[in-house]
Amino acid sequence: MNVLKLAAAALVASAAFAGAASARDQIQVAGSSTVLPYAKIVAETFGETFPNFKTPVVESGGSSAGLKEFCKGVGEGTIDIANASRKIKDSEVEACKAAGVTDIHEVVIGYDxxxxxxxxxxxxxxxxxxxxxxxxxxxxxxxxxxxxxxxxxxxxxxxxxxxxxxxxxxxxxxxxxxxxxxxxxxxxxxxxxxxxxxxxxxxxxxxxxxxxxxxxxxxxxxxxxxxxxxxxxxxxxxxxxxxxxxxxxxxxxxxxxxxxxxxxxxxxxxxxxxxxxxxxxRPLQFYVKMAHIGVIPGLKEYVEFFLSDQMVGPDSPLAEYGLVSAPEEEREAQRSSFEAGEAL
Amino acid sequence: MTDATISATPIDAASPRRRDIGLKKRYAAERRFRFYGQAAIFLGILFLAILLWTVVSKGVGAFQQTMITVPVEFAQSVIDPKDKRAEDPNVLLMANYPLLARNALVQALGVDPDDKKAVKAVGGLVSDSSRVELRNYVMENPDVIGKTIPVTMTANGLVDSTLKGHIDLKVPEERRQVSDQEVAWINQLVDDGIMQKQFNTGIFVNGASSRAETAGMGVAIIGSFYMMAIVLVLALPIGVAASIYLEEFAPKNRWTDVIEVNINNLAAVPSIVFGLLGLAVFINFMGLPRSASLVGGLVLTLMTLPTIIIATRAALKAVPPSIRSAALGIGASKMQMVFHHVLPLAAPGILTGTIIGLAQALGETAPLLLIGMVAFVVDYPATPMDPATALPVQIFMWANEAERAFVERTSGAIIILLLFLAAMNIAAIILRRKFERRW
The missing domain is CATH 3.40.190.10 (Periplasmic binding protein-like II)
Incomplete structure (x- = not known):
């Protein structure tokens, strides 16, 4: 009975102090169910290749739902990346801006x-x-x-x-x-x-x-x-x-x-x-919240890893699953554009 | 003498016959009713049997996994060609472990090492997870470098499906995902005893994976456990306290009627609504983390509360008033009456209601969708604050996978969920038997 009471107290306490959550050390991704299988493969391989980072969490739910979550604001309580099987709409960019999400980087991973x-x-x-x-x-x-x-x-x-x-x-x-x-x-x-x-x-x-x-x-x-x-x-x-x-x-x-x-x-x-x-x-893409780079550990590495030829190249696990790789120059352009931190 | 004269009257002779007709009709009605009842039960059992049969026949294979046990040469030239592992531990992390697995299989199958295409195909027989399996093995036993040791690795999901007969080999080769050559290799490996099916512990302990062969319910089981613990710890005391107050202390007036109606309404609200509430209150307003089992537990608590309150109130009502009167009569306070006499007698009913509520919460996916728990989570959640999934969510995620090997896993996951539900219901029966009091 004492153990039960103790467990109960601990749980209630953890619920009460939850507001002061510790810093998030895990990348959070949400969005398109078409991009989901690719994002899963990359997230899993990322976690295996970089044991010092946690494996990103990838939610499913659809492009629109993902972008809506993405545009909620900046901070640890919001997601870092939105997967989308369509381009972001102007209205969504506006909504993002209104919530303070100004630097959005678009990454095309390939074609479907x-x-x-x-x-x-x-x-x-x-x-x-x-x-x-x-x-x-x-x-x-x-x-x-x-x-x-x-x-x-x-x-x-x-x-x-x-x-x-x-x-x-x-x-x-x-x-x-x-x-x-x-x-x-x-x-x-x-x-x-x-x-x-x-x-x-x-x-x-x-x-x-x-x-x-x-x-x-x-x-x-x-x-x-x-x-x-x-x-x-x-x-x-x-x-x-x-x-x-x-x-x-x-x-x-x-x-x-x-x-x-x-x-x-x-x-x-x-x-x-x-x-x-x-x-x-159609192109498949994801959108990165640039404000989170440097805040969420591993976010930059994850995007770079995603863009590397070992993930999206013609002879990669994603291509094997069915992704159509972008041509060489386009992949190169994606990489340099991310490095330069270009935003929409 | 008088009896005989009465029975001899014409009225008496007629009435038994009329009564007979009525009796027959009533017996027939009863027989019909019994038949309807039996038919209903039979139908229910039939559907249950069909459900269980389809799930179990499809899913039982998921508890077996094809493994490859083969002598692997941990060549220093592959793992650590520059002999730098002493100063740089990353060498062991980043080494090309898949090459070790591939070389081992090429040797076991006797494939020409110069046939690039064949060598690549051989490498595909073993799961991509062999990288991690071999890496962990080397990290734990660094002295194996330079030796050749038999190691068990997970086979690729397609190999697994082929061996279990889930891939139709009658389809022309170019339309299949496994080539005739691969089938020949699989048969050769099975004949040599290198490839065999083993009990699949991975499905219970692994986290989510994009590869069917290493996908497991570990994170989902822990997530569900956290959520159930939170629901139990929060919903049971709150629910019981609320019902005791409403049943034993509260005055019966319009307000308590309003509350009662609202509790009953709340029990019928679709669960997705609670998910929306959770998103708005716990995540957006209180700033709790997304995908965390804490938030899931809180949402499910809200969903389970009305069920528990209704069950508890029914259990309290079922305690005979005489017990209350007797307790009060010998001088117990109202509080003593409730906690010493009424509550213990109502406990079995409360327990049953709670466990039914928990079982309902265990099977819920819709509210979890909105708080980000329908997600791909690989790492174990250390606390309820970390991202996690739940058992039904894992079933949903696997059901949407394109690969054939996930079909079997999905049914396997359903079996696991059903086992959990059965265990909970059995616990409810045992607890009820144990605490039940008769008078």
Missing amino acids: GIVFASDINGPDFTLEPADVYKGLAAKVVVDGALVDNPYKKWSEVNENFPDWDIAAYIPGEKHGTREVFEEKVLAAGCEATGDMEARVAGGMDEKAAEKDCMAVRKDGAAVDIDGDYTETLARIDANKTGMGVFGLAFYENNTDKLKVATISGVTPSTETIASGEYPVS
């Missing part, structure tokens, strides 16, 4: 491809952005008139496609991937089919037309997946005629279950993405 894949036993798909747009947009132009998407089967979209009901599992709106999907696929397809012009001709201004192009149909043919790619994979396991949107790294880890579609005739791979041939790709 977004692929369309279906069940391994299905037929090959050779997609064009126009096909995806016609299959998944909320409204399309049929016979000169803008109507609700009438297509029910892939074969109606393009006669080369199988006679499958359209069922696509796409990332939900909170994902950074969704934005890339909308811009690089739907908007591109809208442009290619001439639907964009038709919309403008129909009296919409350019911006509204583009926004309308990127609206996804809501009649059940396109399903938003708010979870991770494992959920998308489970959906395709359950519905063998479904089509899913994945990150390249996830696909490469599941090549025995998924068959990837070519886009505009290009098969997604680290090579075609690095060369820019494959159209649907």
Whole structure:
């Protein structure tokens, strides 16, 4: 009983004195779930390579949530690095500034491809952005008139496609991937089919037309997946005629279950993405709070380690996991820019 | 004589028959009801069995891990080529340990050392964690340098999955992550007794890892333990004190009614709301550290309090009023009545309620998301102030991993969580049996 009372007293005391917390000696990172696996690999290797620093803590939760935490302010109670699968928005930079976070450094770690894949036993798909747009947009132009998407089967979209009901599992709106999907696929397809012009001709201004192009149909043919790619994979396991949107790294880890579609005739791979041939790709980045450098032990070393060729080079653990390395000069530029302490 | 005359009347002859009909109907109703009850129980057990079967059949493999035991030559030319380890301890930290592992396997498999591609592939059979495993071994026994000693290293997650049959080898080679050559090597190593499955202690003691083969629940178990301790220490006394006051001392008026309604409402509030509260109050206002199990414990305390208060009040209400009257009647004060008589009798009910509340808190992830505990944490938390995760969080994180080897780990983690829950519930039953008093 005495031991219990003592433990209780100790716990209450620790809770009471918590306000006077000791200095944080661990880097804290939060943000995109797409960048998370890469950040985990680097954090773990960092902890192993530098035994005098603690292993950084990497939170998941999404680009927006991470940047929001990042922009809370400066000090030990705030995170040091925000991972993002999209660029920071001007509004977020403003919010950061308002909270006193002025020196933000952007680090591009490499590129990620977004692929369309279906069940391994299905037929090959050779997609064009126009096909995806016609299959998944909320409204399309049929016979000169803008109507609700009438297509029910892939074969109606393009006669080369199988006679499958359209069922696509796409990332939900909170994902950074969704934005890339909308811009690089739907908007591109809208442009290619001439639907964009038709919309403008129909009296919409350019911006509204583009926004309308990127609206996804809501009649059940396109399903938003708010979870991770494992959920998308489970959906395709359950519905063998479904089509899913994945990150390249996830696909490469599941090549025995998924068959990837070519886009505009290009098969997604680290090579075609690095060369820019494959159209649907995006940079992955993280943002560093420069005010924390020198305050949080190991932060500078962590960023330098992340940028080194042994982590993000073409023959590195991140590349093996599926990251598309940036070209040599760009990696070099990232390193010198961090050294110079350039801020946004 | 009179009996016989009465039974002979026509009214009596008719009524037993009418009553028979009613009886039959009522028996039938009872049989139906029993059937419904049994069907409900059967359905419940069936679903439980399906759940347990899927989890256990998928996850039992996670408690075995493929290991490679091979003689490693701790060559000085690799570890410390300039013989400087005496003056610079960093030499031993930074040495190229993966090369040692690779050389050992190349020799064991008889691969041509000049075949660069094959040598690289051989190096991939052993986990990247071999760097740390070999380093720690050398740091502890520096005199092994220059000798050849058999060492056990963890095999790569893909090798593990292949050996356990989780990778479909019927798929064409170019679509698989393991090549035919690697499968041949694996078979050779197994035949030579170099590669074998062992009990996986790593899943219990390791921290998080991006490599499936070394990922473990250690940090999550400690984090959950800290949080449960904090919940127990804070929620139990506060909850019991609040219920005793409300039940035994407080006047019954509109205010106590309002409080009662609010406590019941609080018990039904979605847990994520408590996470938001925790973020706003404990982290942003009080400045407690992110990702710390202290904050997690405080948030879960808030979440568990209403459950404990409701259970405790029910337990106090169940104590017969006669006990109270008797205690007061022989001159006990109200305080003595509560603490000497009512509380001990209510203890089993309070305990059950507390443990159910704790078990609920143990399985909670949503509030932890907002306070930064859904995170990748490698280092053990020394105090509740250090970053940590929790058991259900670890399940969630592993479920989102892309690698095949994590599928098995996820189910393994679920088994561990279920074992903890079962242990807590058994403890609740034992404690209740022990303290239960009958009168």
